[in-house]
Amino acid sequence: xxxxxxxxxxxxxxxxxxxxxxxxxxxxxxxxxxxxxxxxxxxxxxxxxxxxxxxxxxxxxxxxxxxxxxxxxxxxxxxxxxxxxxxxxxxxxxxxxxxxxxxxxxxxxxxxxxxxxxxxxxxxxxxxxxxxxxxxxxxxxxxxxxxxxxxxxxxxxxxxxxxxxxxxxxxxxxxxxxxxxxxxxxxxxxxxxxxxxxxxxxxxxxxxxxxxxxxxxxxxxxxxxxxxxxxxxxxxxxxxxxxxxxxxxxxxxxxxxxxxxxxxxxxxxxxxxxxxxxxxxxxxxxxxxxxxxxxxxxxxxxxxxxxxxxxxxxxxxxxxxxxxxxxxxxxxxxxxxxxxxxxxxxxxxxxxxxxxxxxxxx
Amino acid sequence: xxxxxxxxxxxxxxxxxxxxxxxxxxxxxxxxxxxxxxxxxxxxxxxxxxxxxxxxxxxxxxxxxxxxxxxxxxxxxxxxxxxxxxxxxxxxxxxxxxxxxxxxxxxxxxxxxxxxxxxxxxxxxxxxxxxxxxxxxxxxxxxxxxxxxxxxxxxxxxxxxxxxxxxxxxxxxxxxxxxxxxxxxxxxxxxxxxxxxxxxxxxxxxxxxxxxxxxxxxxxxxxxxxxxxxxxxxxxxxxxxxxxxxxxxxxxxxxxx
Numbered sequence: 001x002x003x004x005x006x007x008x009x010x011x012x013x014x015x016x017x018x019x020x021x022x023x024x025x026x027x028x029x030x031x032x033x034x035x036x037x038x039x040x041x042x043x044x045x046x047x048x049x050x051x052x053x054x055x056x057x058x059x060x061x062x063x064x065x066x067x068x069x070x071x072x073x074x075x076x077x078x079x080x081x082x083x084x085x086x087x088x089x090x091x092x093x094x095x096x097x098x099x100x101x102x103x104x105x106x107x108x109x110x111x112x113x114x115x116x117x118x119x120x121x122x123x124x125x126x127x128x129x130x131x132x133x134x135x136x137x138x139x140x141x142x143x144x145x146x147x148x149x150x151x152x153x154x155x156x157x158x159x160x161x162x163x164x165x166x167x168x169x170x171x172x173x174x175x176x177x178x179x180x181x182x183x184x185x186x187x188x189x190x191x192x193x194x195x196x197x198x199x200x201x202x203x204x205x206x207x208x209x210x211x212x213x214x215x216x217x218x219x220x221x222x223x224x225x226x227x228x229x230x231x232x233x234x235x236x237x238x239x240x241x242x243x244x245x246x247x248x249x250x251x252x253x254x255x256x257x258x259x260x261x262x263x264x265x266x267x268x269x270x271x272x273x274x275x276x277x278x279x280x281x282x283x284x285x286x287x288x289x290x291x292x293x294x295x296x297x298x299x300x301x302x303x304x305x306x307x308x309x310x311x312x313x314x315x316x317x318x319x320x321x322x323x324x325x326x327x328x329x330x331x332x333x334x335x336x337x338x339x340x341x342x343x344x345x346x347x348x349x350x351x352x353x354x355x356x357x358x359x360x361x362x
Numbered sequence: 363x364x365x366x367x368x369x370x371x372x373x374x375x376x377x378x379x380x381x382x383x384x385x386x387x388x389x390x391x392x393x394x395x396x397x398x399x400x401x402x403x404x405x406x407x408x409x410x411x412x413x414x415x416x417x418x419x420x421x422x423x424x425x426x427x428x429x430x431x432x433x434x435x436x437x438x439x440x441x442x443x444x445x446x447x448x449x450x451x452x453x454x455x456x457x458x459x460x461x462x463x464x465x466x467x468x469x470x471x472x473x474x475x476x477x478x479x480x481x482x483x484x485x486x487x488x489x490x491x492x493x494x495x496x497x498x499x500x501x502x503x504x505x506x507x508x509x510x511x512x513x514x515x516x517x518x519x520x521x522x523x524x525x526x527x528x529x530x531x532x533x534x535x536x537x538x539x540x541x542x543x544x545x546x547x548x549x550x551x552x553x554x555x556x557x558x559x560x561x562x563x564x565x566x567x568x569x570x571x572x573x574x575x576x577x578x579x580x581x582x583x584x585x586x587x588x589x590x591x592x593x594x595x596x597x598x599x600x601x602x603x604x605x606x607x608x609x610x611x612x613x614x615x616x617x618x619x
Binding site for chain 1 (some may be wrong): 439440443453454455456457459462468469472473476480483
């Protein structure tokens with residue numbers, strides 16, 4: 001009653017700040033695009049935005065896994081090197097099967113499947129340590145960070161794994177659609193038999209690996225927001241004792257949550273292999289920070305219980321646009337870390353200073 | 363009138379030891395359907411331990427628990443809940459980041475099929491069913507879509523109670539239900555206890571606030587140092603008598619001198 005009255009009486013004064021507070025990430029993203037489009041050269045173009053898409057894939061995948069862990073009240077610091085591990089594993093498998101004389105598509109598929117299967121392991125172990133052994137998530141996943149990196153270096157003998165089947169790059173750098181203005185439209189592959197001038201005019205639309213990543217993220221976004229699994233993830237992050245007393249098998253749920261995170265890290269590794277046609281231990285090392293920042297910008301609290309997949313995707317684009325824009329303007333990219341760090345702190349400050357604005361996309 | 367009916371819960375000669383300490387020593391009591399029993403005692407008197415035996419947190423060393431006339435073995439909290447014994451702890455066990463109806467259905471979410479094959483949460487069903495139980499108990503909450511974080515202490519207490527009632531609790535244990543509330547809210551919660559009692563739910567209230575207990579309880583059970591030292595009908599006693607039982611008669615006599 002009294003709360004409601006207060007809210008009503010001050011409604012007019014508070015409506016605008018609340019609206020801005022709730023949607024500041026969209027405004028920020030828009031602001032970035034406007035600024036870079038104004039100062040940059042060719043920034044506001046289809047080609048450049050496709051670049052942004054490709055650049056965003058790694059952060060977006062890591063963030064999609066991280067959001068589950070952070071909502072549940074934990075954190076997964078191992079994602080960057082689990083990604084490296086998966087990239088090394090899948091590249092190694094592809095090379096091995098290909099040199100054994102397998103059909104290249106089969107070799108690629110096996111490499112991906114094995115990396116996904118093994119990719120569950122770090123998550124399983126993280127979850128086991130956190131739930132059964134009561135190791136704080138920070139420590140357990142930080143340990144895994146080192147372990148995953150070490151194993152990747154051992155497997156790759158400290159050099160990137162190369163000599164992958166040619167189909168890897170063809171698919172990984174391919175587009176969903178090729179379009180020759182006014183002439184033809186071709187799905188999945190570049191049309192054959194074109195003149196050189198026509199090839200130059202050819203417009204590729206939406207990178208393959210972006211489509212696949214987004215599709216998987218969409219499925220898990222649905223799981224997070226619409227299903228019992230998602231609901232329990234929020235409940236555990238909100239009040240772990242309440243979740244236990246409500247009969248939720250918290251330990252088993254958290255194990256699954258860490259496995260989701262590790263699955264997404266592995267997907268990140270696989271997408272890296274498809275795009276760069278090699279596998280390396282440090283493929284995702286610098287991306288762990290980015291993924292946590294993307295999730296937090298997107299409205300997740302590091303104390304657990306809040307956050308959304310849509311928010312994480314917007315957070316990802318804020319970072320990806322920033323990176324691409326800085327390259328476009330010729331600003332050294334290491335400056336990015338200063339901005340990203342600042343955004344992280346500002347996002348947390350906004351949540352703390354204005355708790356009524358806490359965002360949670362349903 | 364109450365005496366003619368069979369007790370819904372009966373505990374006999376419960377003993378619970380922690381190492382050398384005897385926390386509960388041979389306590390027996392019974393609770394009848396629709397009855398409100400105040401369980402009183404100083405800190406360390408054994409109230410919480412006794413309650414935790416009933417709610418499945420502890421297992422008694424000696425003694426028996428009967429529920430609806432049958433002897434029951436309650437090994438964990440889920441056993442108790444499945445029997446229809448719900449405990450509302452002081453911390454209420456609500457997920458503050460979730461809304462009202464999600465908390466009422468927490469762990470037992472109602473699902474529906476999306477696209478004919480995927481199980482998704484049925485928000486509409488959970489909302490309407492929650493509304494029904496809140497109406498039945500006369501609880502007013504502006505919107506069931508509000509997160510618990512936005513509710514007052516009394517409203518939270520009401521949500522916790524509604525949740526147990528929704529899942530057909532016949533027996534409710536409330537640990538200090540009014541401790542953290544303002545006066546107006548305390549009154550609402552006590553009204554709610556009366557409503558529950560009128561609907562046939564048996565309630566045990568643990569409280570330090572004698573005034574509250576006297577308002578709603580039909581009967582009082584007083585523990586001291588793990589033993590039952592008194593059992594009184596509320597209308598036949600007064601707070602002074604109860605206090606002297608809680609702290610021990612000698613002490614009261616001494617303080618008067």
